[in-house]
Amino acid sequence: MSDSIDSSAVTADAAGLAAKPGTGQSGTVVRSTVMRRLIRNPLGIASLVILGTIAILAIFAPVLAPFEENFANISKTLAPADSVNILGTDSAGRDTWSRLLFGAQLTLLSALLCAGVAIAIGLPAGLIAGYYAGKFEAVSNWVVSILMSLPGLIVLLTIRAAFGPSVWISMIAFGVLISPSYFRLTRTAVQSVRNELYVDAARVSGLSDLSIIARHIFSVVRAPIIIQTAAIAGVAIAIQSGLEFLGLGDPTKATWGVMLSEGFKNVYLTPTLLLWPALAMALTIGGLVLLGNAIRDALEDGEKIKHRKKRSVATAEGTTAEPAKARQSRKSVAAVELGTEHHLIKVTNLGVGYPQADGSVKKVVDDVSFHVDRGEILGIVGESGSGKSQTAFSILGLLPDNARIVGGSIQFDGNYTVAPGDDRVNQERLSKLRGKRISYIPQEPMSNLDPAFTIGYQLVTPMVRVLGITKAEARTRALKLLTDVGIANPERTFDAYPHEVSGGMAQRVLIAGAISCEPDLVIADEPTTALDVTVQADVLDLLRELQQRLNIGVILVTHNFGVVADLCDRVAVMQNGRLVEEGTVRDILRNPKEQYTQTLLGSMLEGKTPMTMLVTPQKEPVA
Amino acid sequence: MIKFIAKRLGSGLVVLFVVSALTFTLLYISSGSIAQNILGDQATPEQVALKEQELGLDQPLVTRYFAWLGDALTGNLGASWFTSEPVANSLATRIPVTMTMVFTAMILIALCAALIGVAAAVKRGWVDRVVQIGAIVGDSIPGYVIGVFLVTILAIQLGLFPATSTISPEVGPEAWVVSMTLPVIALLINGVTGGAQQIRSAVIKQLERDYVRTLRSRGIGEREILFKHVLRSAAPAGLTVLSLQLIGMLGGVVIIEQIFALPGMGPLAVAATGQSDLPVVMGVVMYTVVVVIVVNLLVDILNGWLNPKVRVS
Numbered sequence: 001m002s003d004s005i006d007s008s009a010v011t012a013d014a015a016g017l018a019a020k021p022g023t024g025q026s027g028t029v030v031r032s033t034v035m036r037r038l039i040r041n042p043l044g045i046a047s048l049v050i051l052g053t054i055a056i057l058a059i060f061a062p063v064l065a066p067f068e069e070n071f072a073n074i075s076k077t078l079a080p081a082d083s084v085n086i087l088g089t090d091s092a093g094r095d096t097w098s099r100l101l102f103g104a105q106l107t108l109l110s111a112l113l114c115a116g117v118a119i120a121i122g123l124p125a126g127l128i129a130g131y132y133a134g135k136f137e138a139v140s141n142w143v144v145s146i147l148m149s150l151p152g153l154i155v156l157l158t159i160r161a162a163f164g165p166s167v168w169i170s171m172i173a174f175g176v177l178i179s180p181s182y183f184r185l186t187r188t189a190v191q192s193v194r195n196e197l198y199v200d201a202a203r204v205s206g207l208s209d210l211s212i213i214a215r216h217i218f219s220v221v222r223a224p225i226i227i228q229t230a231a232i233a234g235v236a237i238a239i240q241s242g243l244e245f246l247g248l249g250d251p252t253k254a255t256w257g258v259m260l261s262e263g264f265k266n267v268y269l270t271p272t273l274l275l276w277p278a279l280a281m282a283l284t285i286g287g288l289v290l291l292g293n294a295i296r297d298a299l300e301d302g303e304k305i306k307h308r309k310k311r312s313v314a315t316a317e318g319t320t321a322e323p324a325k326a327r328q329s330r331k332s333v334a335a336v337e338l339g340t341e342h343h344l345i346k347v348t349n350l351g352v353g354y355p356q357a358d359g360s361v362k363k364v365v366d367d368v369s370f371h372v373d374r375g376e377i378l379g380i381v382g383e384s385g386s387g388k389s390q391t392a393f394s395i396l397g398l399l400p401d402n403a404r405i406v407g408g409s410i411q412f413d414g415n416y417t418v419a420p421g422d423d424r425v426n427q428e429r430l431s432k433l434r435g436k437r438i439s440y441i442p443q444e445p446m447s448n449l450d451p452a453f454t455i456g457y458q459l460v461t462p463m464v465r466v467l468g469i470t471k472a473e474a475r476t477r478a479l480k481l482l483t484d485v486g487i488a489n490p491e492r493t494f495d496a497y498p499h500e501v502s503g504g505m506a507q508r509v510l511i512a513g514a515i516s517c518e519p520d521l522v523i524a525d526e527p528t529t530a531l532d533v534t535v536q537a538d539v540l541d542l543l544r545e546l547q548q549r550l551n552i553g554v555i556l557v558t559h560n561f562g563v564v565a566d567l568c569d570r571v572a573v574m575q576n577g578r579l580v581e582e583g584t585v586r587d588i589l590r591n592p593k594e595q596y597t598q599t600l601l602g603s604m605l606e607g608k609t610p611m612t613m614l615v616t617p618q619k620e621p622v623a
Numbered sequence: 624m625i626k627f628i629a630k631r632l633g634s635g636l637v638v639l640f641v642v643s644a645l646t647f648t649l650l651y652i653s654s655g656s657i658a659q660n661i662l663g664d665q666a667t668p669e670q671v672a673l674k675e676q677e678l679g680l681d682q683p684l685v686t687r688y689f690a691w692l693g694d695a696l697t698g699n700l701g702a703s704w705f706t707s708e709p710v711a712n713s714l715a716t717r718i719p720v721t722m723t724m725v726f727t728a729m730i731l732i733a734l735c736a737a738l739i740g741v742a743a744a745v746k747r748g749w750v751d752r753v754v755q756i757g758a759i760v761g762d763s764i765p766g767y768v769i770g771v772f773l774v775t776i777l778a779i780q781l782g783l784f785p786a787t788s789t790i791s792p793e794v795g796p797e798a799w800v801v802s803m804t805l806p807v808i809a810l811l812i813n814g815v816t817g818g819a820q821q822i823r824s825a826v827i828k829q830l831e832r833d834y835v836r837t838l839r840s841r842g843i844g845e846r847e848i849l850f851k852h853v854l855r856s857a858a859p860a861g862l863t864v865l866s867l868q869l870i871g872m873l874g875g876v877v878i879i880e881q882i883f884a885l886p887g888m889g890p891l892a893v894a895a896t897g898q899s900d901l902p903v904v905m906g907v908v909m910y911t912v913v914v915v916i917v918v919n920l921l922v923d924i925l926n927g928w929l930n931p932k933v934r935v936s
Contacts, residue, residue, distance in 0.1 A: 146638055149919060153874025154911045157896040161904045162650050238765035242878050245767060246893050260771065264882070267775050274775060278768050286763030293759065398836050401747075435842020447833040450852050452930060462841035497931045513841060
């Protein structure tokens, strides 16, 4: 029904877009592709056609309408459609079609006025609040929270009581009331851009604040503002017509709301009078909603396509540039795997892919084979997007829903979790292994703990579920585990919420969680990348100590040869979804055969003493 | 927690004060010819002056506001200029009607929107598509237009429901339920379509969080992850969505009550607005702001309970 609901929803969406800087709307080139994508989207083109038609009808209303908006032919009331009154007449003998056209004019103009006022207030205020923050932001936030908490219709009733029936005054008031949605949108966008490097660079190079705002920030908020305006225009039309429906509008004007109310009064005689204004309203608001959705989709698709292009180009290079070498290395790795010997985990010719919209499948892991035994640490090394995390997640059965196994198999302790020919991981089998025999140490400590539950709860519950022990037993074990991973005051950490501990501490908690059910295999995905350098060394020491004491197998996914040298027995090097080289750490570090491994090593060790902990706390997106 | 509630309550009272002062100023600044309107065109200037004196319109604005505020604090919101009925009395008889509808609709919205939204987020597929299309359709048709068509088709054309619902609870629960059905449906359709879509987004956002994957890796079952962790984290967003809907509904219900001729706040507000019956308009605004503040306070408390981080700060 109302105002604040719908607009706030769209605010959230649009703000989400604005919060991502560079959503693809900087510069005319990108904009034109968005426009093209919009036109190619059937819903986009439909909404443009609907809105365009209504706009043209509204603009030429004085020419197109056969009668004046208030011309009443009293001898011809509630008449059905005929050649003179093509949609019939109302109870005062006024022509429905003419009134519909004049109504369109007024409706569109008032919606524009409302959006204009809201932009004129919300945009500058949002820019200032986002760019300079400080007191202005605090005060405006307070005002916004008041404005947002008032139901639009009640405010408009008050305005009507104070200033009388005027479409324009009520739409200006509603514009003021709804301006927070532009304010929030702009502020969020500006805040996310403000600290970007290129804005700093602009500032350092001596550009004034004004020109920085004009050049960089407007390009970011432009698209979300268009989406927002479509939504707000729709809400404005709904609320304006509601006011008129209540009989509180300007009685001298023909509007859709008045027409609806007129139809409702005569609903027993001519219910068709209701149909036309309702249809006009639904088409206009619906057109605006669809337009907003289509623009958002066009922008989001732009993001996806850009992202996809980058990835698939990389894969293509990998497969075409060095086909001979790739095949060779595959052979050498496969030779190790040909035997039937029993391993803790055995990955054979694994392929993982994502089906694309055009029906093809983009492979992110291709023909990867390796194995790990108890008491052994295998490092999987590669740069971002090399497929190492995807490989790890296929072992855990935690690939995203749309991922497919496109080849090969995975055996855990002799049982297939991915049998040859399967296109999905066998969840039935893996759900019994996960947590119990295979466990996982994630990369980013903070985001991997549920903020709403205490650390103790998050340690105890898996033990209760997996091992079937009582809560009290699990608690005792959890406290012991926390001590084992080097936490000085386990009781306090046990009772703490995740936001109350440091990142290093949280990673220790996650390691404690991973070993809590005495697994045979631990998969650690960049376990130290998000930590401070000093803490990294501690965590690695802890991992090694636990691995030796518990005699577990570990797969350590990393992009860091320093970590590999420090911790691993064997190492597998991945590039573009393929395994390029595999062997003992000693062999690979001393005598890398593949060009790629050499490059990786060179970039790590150049000018530095090998086998030390030279690690940059650089975050890598999960590939 | 008590400190947290006290702080929120305090800021709510400040909002109440600010809004009342602003509304009062806005209403009375433009109230030039009210005495004339009340007395009609035939009134002599002397009579008008006398009426203005009687209504206190000759006093300065600040004096009048604090007089009103003082009375309001003792529960006296003045009397209607046209019917002389005390505003507090009219509110007391009408608020129950409106609030019954609003809260019935809200509870149904919360249930349906949560159920459908979560199903769409978890199952995706056709449920998801229906939710997306429903949201577009719901956004396109204002709730009162839905109300008008419900009356026209279900009540007038098919005769399944009474077209107007002026029955009070005394006539028996069944008649009451029957007469409330259409207005409540008209109120909740937009809420369900919009709410389901927003709850869906909130749940999907949580399902994609890292900790969900880690919980899976620990051997926690899908159902436990969904009901204990994901829904709990998505709840604040859902609550905010629902509270905004409830606030919007305070406006929407005015039109719905007008359509169904219900003796709630709607007709009172509309009549007072049309006549510029300022004490009544003031009363309507105050009731609205109080409901909004109470709802926001409840949402804050629930969120504090759900999210330990909020509670601490």
